Every structure is written in C-alpha cells, then in structure tokens.
Amino acid sequence: MKAIINQTDNVVSDMLNGFYFEHQHRLTYDQDHQIISEALKTNQVALISGGGSGHEPAHFGYVADGMLTTSVSGRLFTPPSVEQILKAIQMSDVGDGVLLIVKNFASDVEMFQKAKEQAVTQGHSVETVIVDDDVSIEDQTHYKKRKRGVAGTIFVYKLLGAYARNGASLDTLKKVGDHITEQLHTLGVALSPAHLPVENQSTFTLDESEVYYGVGIHGEKGYRKEPFESSEQLAVELINKLKSIYMWKPGERFACLINGLGSTPLMEQYIFSHDVKRLMEIEGLKIDFFKVGTHMSSYNMAGISLSLLKLIEADWANYLQEPTNAPNW
Amino acid sequence: MKAIINQTDNVVSDMLNGFYFEHQHRLTYDQDHQIISEALKTNQVALISGGGSGHEPAHFGYVADGMLTTSVSGRLFTPPSVEQILKAIQMSDVGDGVLLIVKNFASDVEMFQKAKEQAVTQGHSVETVIVDDDVSIEDQTHYKKRKRGVAGTIFVYKLLGAYARNGASLDTLKKVGDHITEQLHTLGVALSPAHLPVENQSTFTLDESEVYYGVGIHGEKGYRKEPFESSEQLAVELINKLKSIYMWKPGERFACLINGLGSTPLMEQYIFSHDVKRLMEIEGLKIDFFKVGTHMSSYNMAGISLSLLKLIEADWANYLQEPTNAPNW
Numbered sequence: 001m002k003a004i005i006n007q008t009d010n011v012v013s014d015m016l017n018g019f020y021f022e023h024q025h026r027l028t029y030d031q032d033h034q035i036i037s038e039a040l041k042t043n044q045v046a047l048i049s050g051g052g053s054g055h056e057p058a059h060f061g062y063v064a065d066g067m068l069t070t071s072v073s074g075r076l077f078t079p080p081s082v083e084q085i086l087k088a089i090q091m092s093d094v095g096d097g098v099l100l101i102v103k104n105f106a107s108d109v110e111m112f113q114k115a116k117e118q119a120v121t122q123g124h125s126v127e128t129v130i131v132d133d134d135v136s137i138e139d140q141t142h143y144k145k146r147k148r149g150v151a152g153t154i155f156v157y158k159l160l161g162a163y164a165r166n167g168a169s170l171d172t173l174k175k176v177g178d179h180i181t182e183q184l185h186t187l188g189v190a191l192s193p194a195h196l197p198v199e200n201q202s203t204f205t206l207d208e209s210e211v212y213y214g215v216g217i218h219g220e221k222g223y224r225k226e227p228f229e230s231s232e233q234l235a236v237e238l239i240n241k242l243k244s245i246y247m248w249k250p251g252e253r254f255a256c257l258i259n260g261l262g263s264t265p266l267m268e269q270y271i272f273s274h275d276v277k278r279l280m281e282i283e284g285l286k287i288d289f290f291k292v293g294t295h296m297s298s299y300n301m302a303g304i305s306l307s308l309l310k311l312i313e314a315d316w317a318n319y320l321q322e323p324t325n326a327p328n329w
Numbered sequence: 330m331k332a333i334i335n336q337t338d339n340v341v342s343d344m345l346n347g348f349y350f351e352h353q354h355r356l357t358y359d360q361d362h363q364i365i366s367e368a369l370k371t372n373q374v375a376l377i378s379g380g381g382s383g384h385e386p387a388h389f390g391y392v393a394d395g396m397l398t399t400s401v402s403g404r405l406f407t408p409p410s411v412e413q414i415l416k417a418i419q420m421s422d423v424g425d426g427v428l429l430i431v432k433n434f435a436s437d438v439e440m441f442q443k444a445k446e447q448a449v450t451q452g453h454s455v456e457t458v459i460v461d462d463d464v465s466i467e468d469q470t471h472y473k474k475r476k477r478g479v480a481g482t483i484f485v486y487k488l489l490g491a492y493a494r495n496g497a498s499l500d501t502l503k504k505v506g507d508h509i510t511e512q513l514h515t516l517g518v519a520l521s522p523a524h525l526p527v528e529n530q531s532t533f534t535l536d537e538s539e540v541y542y543g544v545g546i547h548g549e550k551g552y553r554k555e556p557f558e559s560s561e562q563l564a565v566e567l568i569n570k571l572k573s574i575y576m577w578k579p580g581e582r583f584a585c586l587i588n589g590l591g592s593t594p595l596m597e598q599y600i601f602s603h604d605v606k607r608l609m610e611i612e613g614l615k616i617d618f619f620k621v622g623t624h625m626s627s628y629n630m631a632g633i634s635l636s637l638l639k640l641i642e643a644d645w646a647n648y649l650q651e652p653t654n655a656p657n658w
Contacts, residue, residue: 001537002520002521002537002538002540002557002631003594003597004520004560004563004593004597004598004600004601004633005559005560005597005600006559006560006561006600006604011596011600014560014599014600014603014604015596015599015600015603016599017599017603017606018598018599018600018601018602018603018606018621019599019602019621021602021603021606021616021619022599022602022619022620022621053596054594054596056594056595056596056599057595061595191331191333192331197597208330208331209331211331228331230334230335231333231334231335231343232335234333262592262594263591263592263594263629263631264333265332265383265385265591265592265626265628265629266385266386266390266623266626267340267344267382267383267385267628268332268333268334269333269347270343270344270345270346270347270348270351270385271333271334271335271340271343271344271347272333272347273347273348273350273351274343274344274346274347274350275335275343277346277347277350287350290350290351291351292347292348292351293656294595294623297594297595299594299596300592300594302331302592304333327622
C-alpha cells in the first residue's frame, strides 16, 4: 500500500513541520522534542496530552485556546519518551501547575507517570487524568471493560480546557477530569485494519465482508467479527453495548461524538450519525451535544466509533459548546 | 468494498439528516430539495453553491457566516436538478441578489445556468462565477487546461463570503469572483481511484505501485501515470506544472491549499505540505496563507491536491484569515 511519505524515520517530524508551518502564527514548535505548544497563559493550569503518532488530528490539532496547552508526539503508535514529556511539562508550567491527560495504554501511562515523578522532584505541581473510555464487551454476562483510551479523549480535552480557561485549579481539574471519565464510554467498529507506512503492528485481519466490533486504535483486537450488512446494524450493536454499560433511563442527557477512524468518508460518518440519533431518540434520550468527524484516527483504518458522555453536570454541555480556535474541533 | 450506508437510494438524504442534526442550532434544512441554508441576512448578497454529493465536506460544510449562504446537494457525483437549484435561489434571495458558485463540469454548469434563467424571469438578480481551477497538462509544449472545478473552489467560497459579509454588491462579487478564479490553479494526484457505494463511475484504474497525475474528482482520468516513490516526488511534479502555468517570479505571494482527496491520512497530508512549503521557498515565493485538510474529496480516493492562489490583491490574504464558523474551514 502506497503512503505519501519520504524517509520512514522522519514521518513524525515531517508531519509536525507541515503542521507547524500552517499554525506558526499562533503556536510554537520544539522540533527536538516533538512538542507543539500554545502561547502560555498566566493564572491558568497547563493541559498537556500526547501519545503515539498516527492518530491525527489528535493530539496537536487540539492545541488551542480553550483546549490543550501542549501536545507531545511519539513515533507511530508509540508513546513519547519520558524526556519528551518532562520537557513538555517544564516548558508549559507557568506556576499554576500541569495536568497530564493520558490515554489508558500501559506504555503511555508508564511514560507519563515517570515524567510526572521527575517533574515533581523538580518542583512542578503535576496531576494526571487517565482516559479509559473504551468498553469492549465479550458477551452480555461477562462484561470485560478493556478500558483503553480512545476517541472520548477529545471530549476530555474540550471540557477540561474550558474549565482551565475559566480558572479552575489543578486540584479541581483532576477531580473534574476523573468525574468526566467515569461518565464517558466509547465503542468502535473496524471495516479494515490500519496499514501503517512502517512495520505494521496490527494484530488482526479481517475478511472483505466482515466488520470487527470493539477494536482499539493501535490494531488491538475487538470482541466479535460478523458479516457487514448496513450502517444501522453497526449503530444498533454499539448503542446496545453502551446501553448495557450506562443502564440509561428515558430523559437522560448525553453528548455524542461520532469519530471516523481514518479513511472513513464523511458521508458514511453522517449516515451512521443519523442512525445513532434515531436509535437514541427511540431510547428516549436527550442529545444536548453532537459532533461528527475524524478526530482520533487509527491511521488509515476504515471504521467508526461512538463516544457518549452522560451529562450529569449542567455545565458540561455549555463547556462543549464554548468557542475554541482548535483547528480540528 | 464495504461502505457504512443503508439504502443506496438514501445515502444523500441520510447524510444530510445526520449533518443537519449536528448543526440544527444554526442552519435550516429543506429535505425535499436537499438544501442546507444559513439564517438569511438582509443587506447581503446570498452565495449559493452545490454539486454532486461524494465530495464532503464540500459543500454543506462551508455554509456559515462568512462563507456560503446555501448549499444544494445532488446525488453521488451528479449535479442537483434545476428544480433544486431554483428553489435554493428563491429561498436565499432576500432582495440583494444571488451569486451562484459553480464548479466547471458541463452538467453542473448546464443545471445552474437553466436555474439561473428561470430565476431571472421570476425577478431575481442572479450572477454566476464558474470555478475552473484544475490544470491538467499533457506535456510542456501543449498545455491543455482541462479547467475542471476542484479544491480551489473552497478558496472562492472563503473570499467571496468575506466580500459579501463586508457588503459587496452582486456586480462586485461577480467581478471579484472572476478575478480570483483567473489566479487560482489546482493540480491533484491519485494513489487510488474512488470506490463509490453506488455504481462506480471511475474511468480509470491504477496499479498498486502507480500514481496518476491530474485526475479529477469524479474519476476523470489524469495526464500521466508513473511508479510512486515519495511525497517529495509528487510535490515536485505538482509544483513544476503549476510553475509552468503561473510563470512565477521570486517574491510573488501565494495562498496555498493542500487538500486530501478522501482517504488520505492527515499525517500524509502534512508530510506533503512540508515538501510543498520547502519547494515554494526554494522558488523564492512568499506563502501568506496555508491550509491543510480534506476539503473537496472524491469520496474515498487516496490522493492529494495542491491549489495555489496568486495574491495579487492585498485584501485576499486578510479575507482568507477572517474568522468564520464554518465547521470544515
């Protein structure tokens, strides 16, 4: 499979150079550490996130007023190093502390945790919110929440970014962040695995006629394959699984993120969105916020994910609607 | 190839229902005529565009303050009917006239022209700007500008939208629009043809190892196939062909749009962008505006296009930078 790249070793730095050129009027770029950062703001906690590359526009596409302060990029599907993350903390902390937003993959959590420990010994105040929105269920009787961090992370950026802009302290952001992630669940379905332009780490294959429910964003396996029939079929499966997690009641309020996993045409994302909307209305749920697009991709995987956030706090819908200049929100 | 759809006949209405649900707080939707429209503004010329579906986020993703007033959607790769376009004119004209922005494909131009004629007999003031930015060159000695309307159309939306918001008359918009399209050229390259979820109208095939320069956005053939090597190879070809059109001189100013043609990962779009930037700097050109993303797709085609606008008017860079709430700008 062809990929529009040059040297394989340089895909991340080439990409970041291209992105930075587009946004140089408002962002800074530390090329040595693959760090993209907003102009620092005093009296505001800095929000840092990052992870492996190959999930674009996550994470640098959300570095903006009202979302992330700083992103730090690792190699393809590989977390950034402790040194990179430590540097991001050092350059982002203006004295009000730093919140790390980390997707729940073992290697990501390990790198961010080590960097946090070193930063704390250097006098930085650092807290971590771990996003574990992915719910991959084996069957109805044995729930097995795999708890990976996937597309719902974008809602965490937006909400905590709004709280931070409104002056929330580091302690408050940590508490609110944990509160949000408890109400945030995502489930995805693949129509094809990703084909990376470097050694492919996909752990699954899929027949031309099949879909795979519950896949992760780095090629992790899902919980069930079945023949593909329709958009509605996928929406029914994802809504039913999410229903079994939330045990929702009519009248409950949700925010909804439909996320293309990479190569899914926007037309198909909106067709699926229409099915999700109809099914949620049949359930009697209120959808106060609805967003569609390719936000957290798995490189060029064909597929889609559905993230729901139960809006148990009145502020959350407003905070999701607040303006931001993030190019990919 | 699987596609996340339900009934084939309903792909456009299902999509528009999904899009409208996301944007119902700010847009209206005429389901019978597949028309998406902004709240109408008095003392402002209405800008209408549209065309076949399958080019998402074009065109509805640009209906917003400072861009389009109204979009009208045809079936996949098929222009809207005269009736649809006429309806869009009737509902968008608040008395200051209507400008139609039409991509230069024979069938699109025919439908919009007929609708314009009928609207004029009904008393509407209507002008048309035809965008013909695509330059597909057979060889260096025999230029053959195929003059299709492709991704550069997005720049026309943004610039004319800014002029309209600033109070330009219909006559002015027509003149400025023609002036812009003279300075606007695009060239694309495909890594794969599109695979539509309905009867595939692609007119070309491509080997796994090949790229095809100069393709259109409906499966139209390009001007040359060659084995794919690198992102830089593609950038060199496109820049050299555009140079042969513009005959540019060092110091000249350009706006630049890098457009993913559908399934091209954002990482690859930014890597290509970095190559384009380097080559333009080697040419001594000034890049005053730079934008990257999937704006005018050919469904799920893998590939990329480069649009340049020579900034011969001082206002144009500012107008490109003016804020808009268009979700896909």
